[in-house]
Amino acid sequence: xxxxxxxxxxxxxxxxxxxxxxxxxxxxxxxxxxxxxxxxxxxxxxxxxxxxxxxxxxxxxxxxxxxxxxxxxxxxxxxxxxxxxxxxxxxxxxxxxxxxxxxxxxxxxxxxxxx
Amino acid sequence: xxxxxxxxxxxxxxxxxxxxxxxxxxxxxxxxxxxxxxxxxxxxxxxxxxxxxxxxxxxxxxxxxxxxxxxxxxxxxxxxxxxxxxxxxxxxxxxxxxxxxxxxxxxxxxxxxxxxxxxxxxxxxxxxxxxxxxxxxxxxx
Numbered sequence: 443x444x445x446x447x448x449x450x451x452x453x454x455x456x457x458x459x460x461x462x463x464x465x466x467x468x469x470x471x472x473x474x475x476x477x478x479x480x481x482x483x484x485x486x487x488x489x490x491x492x493x494x495x496x497x498x499x500x501x502x503x504x505x506x507x508x509x510x511x512x513x514x515x516x517x518x519x520x521x522x523x524x525x526x527x528x529x530x531x532x533x534x535x536x537x538x539x540x541x542x543x544x545x546x547x548x549x550x551x552x553x554x555x556x557x
Numbered sequence: 558x559x560x561x562x563x564x565x566x567x568x569x570x571x572x573x574x575x576x577x578x579x580x581x582x583x584x585x586x587x588x589x590x591x592x593x594x595x596x597x598x599x600x601x602x603x604x605x606x607x608x609x610x611x612x613x614x615x616x617x618x619x620x621x622x623x624x625x626x627x628x629x630x631x632x633x634x635x636x637x638x639x640x641x642x643x644x645x646x647x648x649x650x651x652x653x654x655x656x657x658x659x660x661x662x663x664x665x666x667x668x669x670x671x672x673x674x675x676x677x678x679x680x681x682x683x684x685x686x687x688x689x690x691x692x693x694x695x696x697x698x
Binding site: 446465467468469497499500501503504505507508509510511512528529531532535536537538539540 | 569570571573574577590591594595597598601602605608609649650652653654655656657658659660661662664665669
């Protein structure tokens with residue numbers, strides 16, 4: 443089976459950017475977790491670049507929750523950007539609308555940069 | 558289009574992608590995109606749950622059937638008895654705020670699709686049912 447998820451990460455101006463391309467499920471979530479571990483100390487927060495996201499299982503929500511909590515405690519935040527329209531309702535539902543979603547990565551960076 | 562009426566999933570998370578592909582292929586032409594997405598996610602979450610908590614050691618058996626204006630998917634496993642519908646519904650907001658790493662998939666099964674549970678002699682059966690969206694129908698079978 444070919445790779446179904448590619449996750450890359452970077453930190454710029456105190457913001458961690460995680461680009462998620464493909465399908466996050468109970469197997470591939472370890473890749474997301476590794477990226478989260480790598481940028482979880484970003485002082486302003488984390489942006490998920492979801493422009494290439496195809497599927498987001500609840501395992502992805504679980505991996506996100508603990509890091510998001512830590513960020514909020516430190517005055518930072520986690521923002522989902524460029525989520526494909528079809529996936530938006532599921533992510534909103536599973537997080538009980540506890541997350542910020544914006545149309546583009548630039549919007550997320552601006553939002554976190556203002557913190 | 559040729560559809561496989563049944564699918565066997567080896568009890569390994571790395572095989573979930575194959576299960577989702579089969580569900581998508583089976584539902585194609587019967588459900589709207591939004592319905593198919595919920596169905597795929599519900600089946601994926603149930604299978605993940607069975608693999609993780611049910612200690613499944615033999616392949617999970619899935620099959621689908623069209624009956625009237627309904628599409629049925631069935632998941633059968635041979636693991637410890639577990640009815641996900643009997644558990645209390647999670648408080649998603651509190652769970653997420655607390656940073657909990659699990660329990661979200663249960664919400665999909667309980668609240669986003671019609672699911673029934675039946676204990677079988679060797680394990681568990683979950684029945685997923687969706688109304689066929691007739692505007693999507695391009696097949697006779």
